[in-house]
Amino acid sequence: QVQLVESGGGLVQPGGSLRLSCTTSGFTLDYYVIGWFRQAPGKERERVACLSTSDGEIYYVDSVKGRFTISRDNAKNTVYLQMNSLKPEDTAVYYCAAATKLWAGCRREHMDYWGKGTLVTVSS
Numbered sequence: 001q002v003q004l005v006e007s008g009g010g011l012v013q014p015g016g017s018l019r020l021s022c023t024t025s026g027f028t029l030d031y032y033v034i035g036w037f038r039q040a041p042g043k044e045r046e047r048v049a050c051l052s053t054s055d056g057e058i059y060y061v062d063s064v065k066g067r068f069t070i071s072r073d074n075a076k077n078t079v080y081l082q083m084n085s086l087k088p089e090d091t092a093v094y095y096c097a098a099a100t101k102l103w104a105g106c107r108r109e110h111m112d113y114w115g116k117g118t119l120v121t122v123s124s
Helices: none
Strands: 003-007 011-013 018-024 033-039 046-052 058-062 068-073 078-082 091-099 117-123
Touching: 011 033, 018 033, 018 091, 018 117, 033 068, 033 078, 046 068, 046 078, 058 068
Parallel strands: 011 117
Antiparallel strands: 003 018, 018 078, 033 046, 033 091, 046 058, 068 078, 091 117
8 A cells, every 4th residue: 555654844934944754655666756745725736846766857846946855765765855945935735746657747637646744834
């Protein structure tokens, strides 16, 4: 059974940092894309950052470029999202997701598996 478990969310002041972790298990085949999505209250879930395991390509949404970094530790089956210079508009539930289709891109509709999410609140 595939599982993606997020951790690392919490309350942080504007300008602060958090590191989210997504630990995966149960994959019998490797996933081709793994990434982070977020959903703020009253808004649609949006992509934040994705990593392609086939070619190493990384995608960031414009609003987080230069502030967030996605990385992967294969030995620990864990994907990270380092978030720096956090802003109130980054407040959301952050979800880890993975796609097992070779043609998948960093798109919500392409993801096959989702974690339950971790809440990030940026507030003074």
